[in-house]
Amino acid sequence: MKAPARLAIPGSGTGKSPSWISGSASLSDVVLSTRARLARNVSGAIFPHMASDADLARVAKIVLTAAHRVQEKAFRSMHTVDISALNDQEKAALVDSHLTSVAHVRAGKHRFALVDDNQSVSVLINEEDHIRIQVILPGMQADAARRKADAIDDALSQELPIAYDKHLGYLTASLANCGMGLRVSIMVHLPALALLHRLPSTWQAANSLDAAVRGLYGEGTEMAGNIYQVSNAVSMGWTEAQTVGKITAVATYLEAEEAGARELLIRTRAAEMEDLVQNAQHQLRDAERLSVEEGVRILSTLRFGYLMGYDTHVSDTVFSELVAGLRGGTQLIASDDDRARDVFYQETRRPALFRNRIRAERSTVAAG
Amino acid sequence: MIGENDQLGLFEGRDGEDLMPSPACPTCHTRLDRIYADGFLGCETCYEVFADVVQQALISMHGTSRHTGKTL
Numbered sequence: 001m002k003a004p005a006r007l008a009i010p011g012s013g014t015g016k017s018p019s020w021i022s023g024s025a026s027l028s029d030v031v032l033s034t035r036a037r038l039a040r041n042v043s044g045a046i047f048p049h050m051a052s053d054a055d056l057a058r059v060a061k062i063v064l065t066a067a068h069r070v071q072e073k074a075f076r077s078m079h080t081v082d083i084s085a086l087n088d089q090e091k092a093a094l095v096d097s098h099l100t101s102v103a104h105v106r107a108g109k110h111r112f113a114l115v116d117d118n119q120s121v122s123v124l125i126n127e128e129d130h131i132r133i134q135v136i137l138p139g140m141q142a143d144a145a146r147r148k149a150d151a152i153d154d155a156l157s158q159e160l161p162i163a164y165d166k167h168l169g170y171l172t173a174s175l176a177n178c179g180m181g182l183r184v185s186i187m188v189h190l191p192a193l194a195l196l197h198r199l200p201s202t203w204q205a206a207n208s209l210d211a212a213v214r215g216l217y218g219e220g221t222e223m224a225g226n227i228y229q230v231s232n233a234v235s236m237g238w239t240e241a242q243t244v245g246k247i248t249a250v251a252t253y254l255e256a257e258e259a260g261a262r263e264l265l266i267r268t269r270a271a272e273m274e275d276l277v278q279n280a281q282h283q284l285r286d287a288e289r290l291s292v293e294e295g296v297r298i299l300s301t302l303r304f305g306y307l308m309g310y311d312t313h314v315s316d317t318v319f320s321e322l323v324a325g326l327r328g329g330t331q332l333i334a335s336d337d338d339r340a341r342d343v344f345y346q347e348t349r350r351p352a353l354f355r356n357r358i359r360a361e362r363s364t365v366a367a368g
Numbered sequence: 369m370i371g372e373n374d375q376l377g378l379f380e381g382r383d384g385e386d387l388m389p390s391p392a393c394p395t396c397h398t399r400l401d402r403i404y405a406d407g408f409l410g411c412e413t414c415y416e417v418f419a420d421v422v423q424q425a426l427i428s429m430h431g432t433s434r435h436t437g438k439t440l
């Protein structure tokens with residue numbers, strides 16, 4: 001689909017409100033990315049959090065061996081990453097790309113990640129469970145992500161004894177994952193609902209659809225830039241296909257709510273929205289330093305403006321790239337000294353990084 | 369009544385057990401009070417030796433303790 005022409009923010013007003021393109025939203029406006037995750041354990045081995053070094057080493061060895069044996073049919077191009085051999089910056093980069101978790105990179109020896117070339121598939125070894133299979137795809141692709149994870153699970157299950165009970169399903173370290181071991185999460189951006197203070201009631205409705213909500217970097221993190229993770233709240237009593245169906249229903253609901261909110265904002269608060277977008281543009285233009293939180297807030301507003309038809313040039317691609325590049329992971333991983341130094345470095349280079357990327361997008365659009 | 373550190377808030381009828389040492393899994397040594405506290409088990413044997421507690425916890429968390437998904 002061809003993108004609609006972008007409107008310039010009127011500098012010297014013609015006295016008319018900007019002609020917003022529309023108040024509509026599509027699933028891809030709302031759902032930035034989809035992740036499917038399967039939790040599995042090797043039968044006969046103690047779960048990672050209670051395991052000795054020797055137990056962990058043994059599990060790592062047999063899972064890596066199995067993964068390499070099925071590499072041909074299950075994965076296209078997997079790289080084995082020994083987490084304990086990485087420096088803090090490399091660990092932070094893995095967390096930023098959502099290929100693994102903060103807990104995993106902090107856990108110590110015998111932790112591995114198998115990562116594919118596209119950074120879309122990762123298999124984590126000795127995370128909370130012995131095996132975590134994770135697939136991340138852009139936009140709303142819950143079924144595709146789930147099927148891809150399932151295929152890898154099938155291949156590994158041929159090679160490994162898996163902890164499973166016919167009544168309880170897959171046995172996991174946390175009872176929260178027991179059963180399917182499946183979590184399907186969508187990353188959603190809901191700026192209009194946030195502006196209207198409608199998120200609390202929206203989450204209540206999402207909860208009633210059996211969905212749970214978290215912030216950008218997972219449990220216990222700030223809800224930065226109106227970006228949220230929505231995932232299935234339970235892992236028993238449903239089939240995998242039903243889980244995908246439920247998350248799809250939540251996405252559809254959120255999309256309709258966000259579209260309604262945008263329409264209302266356009267109809268009743270157009271001038272205010274224009275100010276908001278313009279202020280974010282000025283803030284970025286003048287900034288010498290930007291924290292992760294300020295950065296994601298500005299990007300959120302500029303993407304909102306873009307979706308509403310302003311020429312902020314923060315398209316989906318630019319938004320996803322810059323949010324992924326925020327490097328919030330460093331703040332979660334590094335030691336105190338490194339963290340202070342790195343946070344300062346990142347904060348001072350961030351404004352130029354944003355401005356340059358947006359300028360490049362503007363040139364591309366102008367050339368096209 | 370249930371202690372305040374019972375984060376799951378799932379369990380009842382534990383009165384009078386406070387002075388007894390919490391039973392432990394023979395394989396991984398996870399103690400029952402850990403499972404009450406955060407819902408974490410240490411190994412497959414935990415699922416067997418604490419089967420009743422596991423079942424109760426699953427019902428409170430998921431509304432059921434019966435897996436209906438993928439089979440191995």
Ligand SMILES: [Zn+2]
Pocket residue numbers: 393394395396397398409410411412413414415
């Ligand atoms: Zn055990």
